[in-house]
Amino acid sequence: MGDGRAARLLRSAEGVAYWGVVAPVLARMPAALGYRIACWRGDRLYRSHASKRANTERHLRLFLGGGLGRVAARQAARDWFRFASCEAVDVARLRHRARPLRRLVKIEGREHLEAALADGKGAILCCAHFGSYNSALSVLHASGVPVTTIGRWQHKYTAGMSAFERRFWDWVVARRVRRHRQRPMIEPWPGRVEVAALAASALRANEVVTISIDAPPLDSDKARAVDVRFLGHQARLMPGIVTLARLTGAPVLMCSVYRSADYRHQVLEISDPVPMAGDTATAFGRCVAGVSAAIRRSPASWVYWPSPLDLDNLGMLSPGPDIAPARVPALVAVGA
Amino acid sequence: METVINDYVSRELVQDQALLPLADDTSLLETGVLDSLSLLRLVVFLEERFRIGVGDADLLPDNFASVNAICAYVRAREAQKQEATHG
Numbered sequence: 001m002g003d004g005r006a007a008r009l010l011r012s013a014e015g016v017a018y019w020g021v022v023a024p025v026l027a028r029m030p031a032a033l034g035y036r037i038a039c040w041r042g043d044r045l046y047r048s049h050a051s052k053r054a055n056t057e058r059h060l061r062l063f064l065g066g067g068l069g070r071v072a073a074r075q076a077a078r079d080w081f082r083f084a085s086c087e088a089v090d091v092a093r094l095r096h097r098a099r100p101l102r103r104l105v106k107i108e109g110r111e112h113l114e115a116a117l118a119d120g121k122g123a124i125l126c127c128a129h130f131g132s133y134n135s136a137l138s139v140l141h142a143s144g145v146p147v148t149t150i151g152r153w154q155h156k157y158t159a160g161m162s163a164f165e166r167r168f169w170d171w172v173v174a175r176r177v178r179r180h181r182q183r184p185m186i187e188p189w190p191g192r193v194e195v196a197a198l199a200a201s202a203l204r205a206n207e208v209v210t211i212s213i214d215a216p217p218l219d220s221d222k223a224r225a226v227d228v229r230f231l232g233h234q235a236r237l238m239p240g241i242v243t244l245a246r247l248t249g250a251p252v253l254m255c256s257v258y259r260s261a262d263y264r265h266q267v268l269e270i271s272d273p274v275p276m277a278g279d280t281a282t283a284f285g286r287c288v289a290g291v292s293a294a295i296r297r298s299p300a301s302w303v304y305w306p307s308p309l310d311l312d313n314l315g316m317l318s319p320g321p322d323i324a325p326a327r328v329p330a331l332v333a334v335g336a
Numbered sequence: 337m338e339t340v341i342n343d344y345v346s347r348e349l350v351q352d353q354a355l356l357p358l359a360d361d362t363s364l365l366e367t368g369v370l371d372s373l374s375l376l377r378l379v380v381f382l383e384e385r386f387r388i389g390v391g392d393a394d395l396l397p398d399n400f401a402s403v404n405a406i407c408a409y410v411r412a413r414e415a416q417k418q419e420a421t422h423g
Contacts, residue, residue, distance in 0.1 A: 188372060193365065194395035196376035201392050224371070243373045247380055 011049065012165070019088045019172050027092035031104060035264040038089050042082035049081075056080050056306045063231045063316070064299055079300035083131065086263055090135035094176045098142035105139045105257075109270030113145065113208070116251045116273060122203030124245055125210040125255040126274065128291040131301040134173075136257035136268045137210055138180030146182035146207040150199055151215070152189065182207055190220040196244055203250045210255065211241045213287055214304070216313030225315075226281055228288045231295060236315035239284035245276050252276060252287065256294040259301065337386075337410065342403045344381055349374045360403040370400060382406070388413040 018041060026034035046053055056077040060068055068076065093101035116123040125147075127133050134149075141147040155161060155169035178185065183202055186209075188195045199209045217225045217238050225236040245252045251273035258267050274290065276283045295302045304310045311317045338360055346358045349369050355362065364370040370378070378400065379390045388410060399409040 191365075191397075193370050193372050193375045193397060193400070195372040197372075197379050197390070197395050198392060200376055200379070240373055244376070247373075247376055 016165070016168055018085070019091075020168065023088035024092045026089045027095075027100065031264045032262070034089055035086055035262070038085040039082045039263055042085035043078065045085070046078045046081040052306045053077055053081075055308060059305045059308075059311060060299055063233060064296065066232075067296065068299065076299040077305075080305055082263060083259060083300055084303075086259065087132045087135065090132045090266075091173055091176055094135060094138050094180060098139050098180055101135060102139050102142060104264055105136055105266045105268055107140060107143065107268045107270070109253075109272070112253055112272045113270050116253060117206055117208070119251075120206050121248060122206050122250045123208050124203070124241060124250050124252045125208055125270070126241055126252050126287045126290065127210050127212045127255045128214040128294065129212050129303040130214075130291070130294055131257040131259060131298070132266060133212070133255075133257055134177045136266060137255075138177055140208075140268060141180040141182065146202075146205075147210060148181055148183040148186065148199070148202045148207060149210045150186045150188060150195065151210075151212055152187050153185070156187075190218060196240065196247075199244055200248050203244075203248045209244075209250070211244075213237055213239075213241055213284075214291055214302075214314070216304075216310045226284065227315075228281070228285055230288050230314075230316070231292050233316055235288075237284070237288065239280050241287060242276060242280050242283045245283075254287070254290040254294075256291075257301075258294075258298050337407050338403060340385065341382075341406050341410075344385075345369065345378070345403060348377060348381075358403065360407075362402055364400060364402055365397055375400060378406075382410060386410050386414065388417060 022041075023038070026037055028034075029037075057073045060073040060076050061070070064073075090101055093104070113123055113125075125137075127137070137147050137149065153170070153174050155166050155174070174185075183198075186195050186198050186202075199211075202209050214230075214237065217236060221238060222236065224238065226239050228235055228237055228239075230237065241252060244250070253273055254269075254271035256269050258269065260266065271290065274283075274286050299305075304314070308317060342358055342360060345364065346356055349364075350356060350358060351369075352367070355367055355369065358369075362369075375395075379395075382388060383390055390413075394409070394413075398405060400406055
């Protein structure tokens with residue numbers, strides 16, 4: 001399948017049908033069968049979506065080239081499509097207080113989180129757009145940890161999306177995830193100056209706040225982004241997590257979710273606290289290094305690989321001594 | 337109170353030196369003085385300095401639009417606190 005308008009419409013319709021109808025059915029099947037079918041769908045998309053596949057493989061090799069050969073990059077790209085399809089099943093398994101998904105997600109390092117909360121200042125989980133993080137954090141909340149997330153729903157800001165599509169993604173994804181959060185999502189849109197104070201309020205109540213630090217900065221935020229080494233390259237990210245931690249005294253713990261080789265089981269790993277000593281760039285650099293390490297461990301799990309637009313907004317595709325200056329058309333990366 | 341808050345905002349939050357000296361009615365939002373994290377800094381300062389609690393429902397742009405607006409908000413919170421204390 002090409003990348004013309006008809007192909008895009010067809011893929012969009014297939015995505016709606018898959019997330020809205022097929023994935024909920026797969027989520028009611030035995031997990032081994034449901035996730036296997038999801039992987040078949042991922043394989044079909046991998047074969048048919050040529051430009052997305054090419055971008056994913058190219059970026060994987062560009063940023064992880066030293067540790068990732070051509071065959072491994074191809075394998076990781078195929079897994080990227082499989083993971084995206086499996087994520088729809090994860091979200092659909094969030095019904096009934098997330099019990100169907102809780103059986104498949106193991107939480108490791110919970111003792112670090114409990115030790116952090118024992119000090120009464122809440123805890124900040126430093127996440128990335130990595131793996132099935134929304135569903136895994138829902139499992140964490142369903143297991144008794146009060147979780148609130150700072151973040152923007154992608155369907156609210158992806159350009160070129162119809163009002164129907166926005167309502168659909170809100171209904172099929174955001175609605176299910178919202179049920180498993182302590183407070184409403186804290187969405188950092190331009191002009192919403194209360195975001196950090198709302199997060200601080202949750203932390204003062206000794207709750208857990210999650211922040212994905214690898215989000216491409218909005219145009220209005222770019223002046224406040226800082227240069228960091230990310231995946232061995234220069235990137236521009238928002239270091240707000242460090243300021244929030246320092247102002248509230250809340251510890252920062254790394255949080256990553258890994259999918260196992262059988263595609264249905266996952267492990268949510270929580271680290272011990274990241275030291276916040278040193279200047280902001282130094283402390284933030286430790287968080288970014290943690291995310292980089294997670295991506296190198298499971299390259300297929302990072303959601304931004306197929307999107308030149310997002311990588312460009314992260315400042316990672318700028319021409320430099322170790323980055324090829326190639327630019328390719330933007331992709332819409334929702335509901336893969 | 338205006339002097340205390342103006343001094344804090346001028347010293348800790350204003351990045352653009354062209355805004356100094358800061359007028360009490362200067363919009364802190366339109367001039368970019370207040371963003372998400374600087375508002376949190378300001379809230380922490382107000383809570384410690386004036387011993388008030390700033391609730392989630394009070395985190396409205398109108399309450400922090402200028403030094404004058406902040407002072408009006410703090411006075412209202414102090415009055416509420418005194419009423420609560422005296423029954």
